Amino acid sequence: MTTLIKSIILSFTFLTWIPITKAINFQPSEFRLSISFYPIVGLFLGSILLLTYTLSDLIFPVQVTAAAMLAVSSFSTRFLHLDGFIDCMDGFFGGNTPERRLEILKDPHVGAFGVIGGISLLLLKYTLLISLLTLPASNYIAILLFPCISRWTMVLSIIFFKYIRTDGIGSTFQEGTSYIPLIIASTTTILICFIIANTYLILIPFIAASLWAILFNFIASKLLNGGITGDCYGAVNETSEVISIAIIYFLLTSYWATLVIL
Template identity: 25%
Template sequence: MRNEFRALHSAVMFFTRIPLPSLAHHEDADLQRSSTYFPLVGWLVGAVAAAVWWAGLEVWTPAVASGASLAATLLLTGAFHEDGFADMCDGFGGGHTRERVMEIMRDSRIGAFGAIGLVVMLGLKWHAVAALAGAARPGDGGAAAGWSAFPALPPGLLVPAIILAAHAVSRGAAISLLATLPYAQETGKAKPLSTRLRGGRLVVAMLLALAPLALLPGRLWWGLAAIGLARTWMAWRFRRRIGGYTGDCLGAAQQVCELVFYLTVLALL
């Protein structure tokens, strides 16, 4: 249990900007084990995003509440995954060889592909979450009728539950790349996590990622199928272009899968 607590502590420290106190005892293996709890970090980030959205809706329009929620996640994670997405866009958009792709992704400067990708990604997430408020309004008939399959969930918490689920399942999809792809470089920010995720740890990670779906009506679980397609396509691209994944690839996969979940759920409501 002490080992797992240190692993969870390492996951929160690595993937967020939350100032946790340092532990008296730390091992290099703690960071390797921490990948199991990547979806649990998604619970934390998603809970903050959902709380900000719910509170913001009390005083602002859905669009402003959605923007505040998005800003909260950027502050909480230090735009860690968004930075990876931008680097991936630059590398895969501007590089024609594996070596050039890797060189561009290592460059800390943002290029045209990265800037355009970020604008589109953040804009779509912002508007998709804002649109959920109208689409998920209970009692308006049509597709929204019978929206809640979870009796303990108050009606006003459907959208927060969707936000929480999106952050968890998207991180599960990203971390699943550790189970199927090799690490593509000798060094890098994801190198400490590059041990293959297998067996019980993979099962625990996937269960943590899927658990928030229990809050949602069954028809919205089709969002998981959409994430599976997006994850499969991205894994194919990563293997084809650079022979595996990097930390930027993990961040990009999380961002794309989160957006895909929002868009799919929005279409189903």
């Protein structure tokens, strides 16, 4: 089995419910290369959400459909990113020093900040999905693309921001990382966006999510004394999803935006 195929398998294994094949021995270089394919995994997850929407919309009202999509989104990633967001809320708001924040981030228990932050995030995403699903057409663009764009921001985070811990799976993905995964992931994301949306305005959520990822990780690295953790990757993904959905919804409902087509 080639390094490329093993890296693709690893990207799906890490970001989705697909179990690790014990017969495959992954090398460190394959862990690093696997982040190149995160946007493709995002498109795969977006396709699952689109299928969920299509089937649920035949029977249930939009509120139930939005809830089903939210549940599928969380279960299909094993709550990996949501867990990271919740941990970040606890750590960033519950700790007064970098050491204490890192300690909280490693604590498996959930605190008040994590609960409130997690509920707020889910409610916001649920409301945005309802708004999106009530559009007469073209909502498939957002459904397919927001998971893709958000996974791209994870690649950005891994490449440009130091992993603060010496252990943890995050260090495996980042250690020795070159810019090749960044080039592959960014090119893939932009191509997917243009093919699906067919307008250069789709670069707006792409750029906005990227800038947000940089800002979030910059603040996180200050709070954690010079680096970020794997939880930050999850938090960036979750918040970038919200930003992407909101901006694509705005573009789909703006008359001037619908006139600008490639």
